[in-house]
Amino acid sequence: MANLMCIGRVVPHRGPIFIALALAAAVFVAPAADAVPRFANCGEGDHEVTGLDIAGCNDAVCEVSPVEELDLTLTFTSRASARTAESTLSMTDAKQRTENWTVGACQDMPCPVEAGKLYRYKPRIFFPPRFTASPRNTAIQLQIVLTGASGGDSRRLACVSIPLRTK
Numbered sequence: 001m002a003n004l005m006c007i008g009r010v011v012p013h014r015g016p017i018f019i020a021l022a023l024a025a026a027v028f029v030a031p032a033a034d035a036v037p038r039f040a041n042c043g044e045g046d047h048e049v050t051g052l053d054i055a056g057c058n059d060a061v062c063e064v065s066p067v068e069e070l071d072l073t074l075t076f077t078s079r080a081s082a083r084t085a086e087s088t089l090s091m092t093d094a095k096q097r098t099e100n101w102t103v104g105a106c107q108d109m110p111c112p113v114e115a116g117k118l119y120r121y122k123p124r125i126f127f128p129p130r131f132t133a134s135p136r137n138t139a140i141q142l143q144i145v146l147t148g149a150s151g152g153d154s155r156r157l158a159c160v161s162i163p164l165r166t167k
Contacts, residue, residue, distance in 0.1 A: 082148020
């Protein structure tokens, strides 16, 4: 009968059933990491981003089609109040080509924004023409900055930076 080395000790080999049970035990004992899209909160304490969901993505870096709408939902708690809101989106690829655009955000989330409340922002994001012809596996950084305005004051409501990869 063959022997197995297990943490410095020799353990008698008990056959394929022993190996299958050992592997099954390792799967149940090891905690499963939640595979969610990775993002960086780019704010300075003026908001709390509590979630990011990208449809069809369960990986830290999402593979997305540059010719389809990006189905994204950002959940955040604002620490500022605002009557109106707008979103500035920025995409940068590995060649440091950047495209920026600003859109009204109140069509994609409730306005006015109240401090301390939880909000879901679900923008319609289409890749700019410069990025639609990106080759497969092109790294793209998407940044979303939500700002709100009340009486001439502009405050940051949420900010995230999201790594993407084209498929």
